[in-house]
Amino acid sequence: xxxxxxxxxxxxxxxxxxxxxxxxxxxxxxxxxxxxxxxxxxxxxxxxxxxxxxxxxxxxxxxxxxxxxxxxxxxxxxxxxxxxxxxxxxxxxxxxxxxxxxxxxxxxxxxxxxxxxxxxxxxxx
Numbered sequence: 001x002x003x004x005x006x007x008x009x010x011x012x013x014x015x016x017x018x019x020x021x022x023x024x025x026x027x028x029x030x031x032x033x034x035x036x037x038x039x040x041x042x043x044x045x046x047x048x049x050x051x052x053x054x055x056x057x058x059x060x061x062x063x064x065x066x067x068x069x070x071x072x073x074x075x076x077x078x079x080x081x082x083x084x085x086x087x088x089x090x091x092x093x094x095x096x097x098x099x100x101x102x103x104x105x106x107x108x109x110x111x112x113x114x115x116x117x118x119x120x121x122x123x124x125x
Contacts (some may be wrong), residue, residue, distance in 0.1 A: 007045075008046040008047065009051065009072060009078075010074045011075060019064060025037055027060045030079075
């Protein structure tokens with residue numbers, strides 16, 4: 001069975017502690033608030049519960065610790081995590097720029113910076 005990890009699987013101890021706290025909160029609130037907490041986990045920590053849990057089972061801080069013990073989640077030092085985040089941000093920006101350029105090249109999107117430059121040039125005349 002091949003598993004595709006959508007988020008990160010390497011975190012600092014501080015992040016793990018914060019994720020565990022959010023998971024405890026998630027399991028203690030109603031469905032609407034659970035959705036907000038899952039969103040916060042995905043956006044703030046790039047932590048997707050579905051990357052680590054068994055489908056249909058609740059995922060809390062106990063399951064988080066089990067995922068760490070079985071090696072599905074790794075705890076690394078703060079400097080390594082910071083470096084990883086910087087690289088992911090650079091890669092994301094590079095990929096987004098490539099997608100934008102391809103969309104402009106095939107006519108799906110307007111290059112607004114070029115359009116603004118042309119407008120400003122036209123206004124100067």
